[in-house]
Amino acid sequence: MNRLLACALAIALVFLAGAALAAGADSPAMKGAELPLIAVVPFVGLLLSIAVFPLAAPSIWHHHYGKIAAAWALLLFVPLTIVEGPSVAAYELLHTALLDYVPFIILIGTLFTVTGGVMLRGNLHGSPKTNTALLGVGTLIASITGTTGAAMLLVRPVIRANDNRRRNAHVLIFFTFLVANIGGGLTPLGDPPLFLGFLKGVDFFWPTIHMALPVLFASVIVLAIFYVLDSYYFRREQLPPPPDPTPDSKLRIEGWSNIGLLVLVVGAVLMSGVWKPGVSFAIYHIEIELQNLLRDVLLLLIAYWSWAKTSKTTRSDNAFSWGPILEVAKLFAGIFVTIIPAIAMLRAGEQGALASVVRLVTDESGQPINAMYFWLTGLLSSFLDNAPTYLVFFNTAGGDAAHLMGPLATTLLAISAGSVFMGANTYIGNAPNFMVKAVAEASGIKMPSFFGYMAWSGAVLIPVFLPMTVIFFL
Secondary structure (H helix, E strand, C coil): CHHHHHHHHHHHHHHHHHHHHHCCCCCCCCCHHHCCHHHHHHHHHHHHHHHHHHHHCHHHHHHHHHHHHHHHHHHHHHHHHHHHCHHHHHHHHHHHHHHHHHHHHHHHHHHHHHHCCCEEECCCCCCHHHHHHHHHHHHHHHHHHHHHHHHHHHHHHHHHHCCCCCCCHHHHHHHHHHCCCHHHCCCCCCCHHHHHHHHCCCCCCHHHHHCHHHHHHHHHHHHHHHHHHHHHHHHHCCCCCCCCCCCCCCCEEECHHHHHHHHHHHHHHHHHHHCCCCCEEEECCEEEEHHHHHHHHHHHHHHHHHHHHCCHHHHHHCCCCCHHHHHHHHHHHHHHHHCHHHHHHHHCHHHCCCHHHHHCCECCCCCECHHHHHHHHHHHHHHHCHHHHHHHHHHHCCCCHHHHHCCCHHHHHHHHHHHHHHHHCCCCCCHHHHHHHHHHHHCCCCCCCHHHHHHHHHHHCHHHHHHHHHHHHC
């Protein structure tokens, strides 16, 4: 089956390459205003598969999730090729792959590889105070190393600290809320949506200044809720507690060279946003800028250096495996493909099938409704991935970074906060969410299902976002 799928992909790539070479000079982009609502069915189907299969048929999902994601992608791609023509299909697939998916996977793959080579030796005991401190530290560093980097750096120490707790899944759930999402709201390096805004002209330190209070507000409340809940579970642990499988030893960091490589990752990403040489080349109407290509090459070299130079013992003791990043790569490949029509419809604004969504963020006088920007950006970020959703509403609000940082600063804040914070609402809202889940499950922790996780986020996060709306966006 795998060989058959590989052959099919190879044939498709050859076909697309031929279509690309044969196409004319004008960009054959999909016209979002002409797309019927039925075009989002494959995307909805993939989301439902991610939600239902692990619960209803876990064995099938575990062995075939990549094929299921590919099937939904083909269900969109084949009709698209027939109806719109091979040139449009080739352009949309290549555009998504070259500008979105490949850089996305390279960045999180590099962070996954580098942080997997850093190990906190020694044994932390997962008391409520220790767990709260670990989550607090992760929240603080997420805007420097990125949510993916912070999550992958600390998820294994958090798991080891709680490996003798009978109830420990909630620790990883709150870890996802804080370290993999909310903590990344202060710099463009923290979370992909803010990095996209940086590339569109938003000042590097604009989120640091304007997002500081919302991040502090959400972080303090969620950490407080966690401490109370973890204290309750800790007191209810049956006595005597199970033996701690991690032997006591002095705390120390192993793999310092990878800390240096993390600094290089930050530098490479920052370089691509600051350095503008004005050099680019086109692949089938898709402009590839030199600084972005150089960034991706540097990230791949950093990942290779980390893998080659890090002690295999360190990675083995760190329970490092490629499983989590492969799961993210396969599932998000399907998501990035099937999301194409939904994003096109939203970009079409009033002319698209999702015009009703666009109308919700503007009042009768044409002024933005900031509370609606916050909630719609957030709710769509929960299911459409927060990076492209940020771009959609950034453009819906005018797309002029200078204007958005000035008279419409509250609107830009609503878009930024909605995409960063509410990416925590589901497993698919932000890539680190799935990675934390995968690493936790690989370590034997029974994480909640797709809907089970949403029950947690609904109970904990939504009550935080409601007063946030009143304080910051009304």
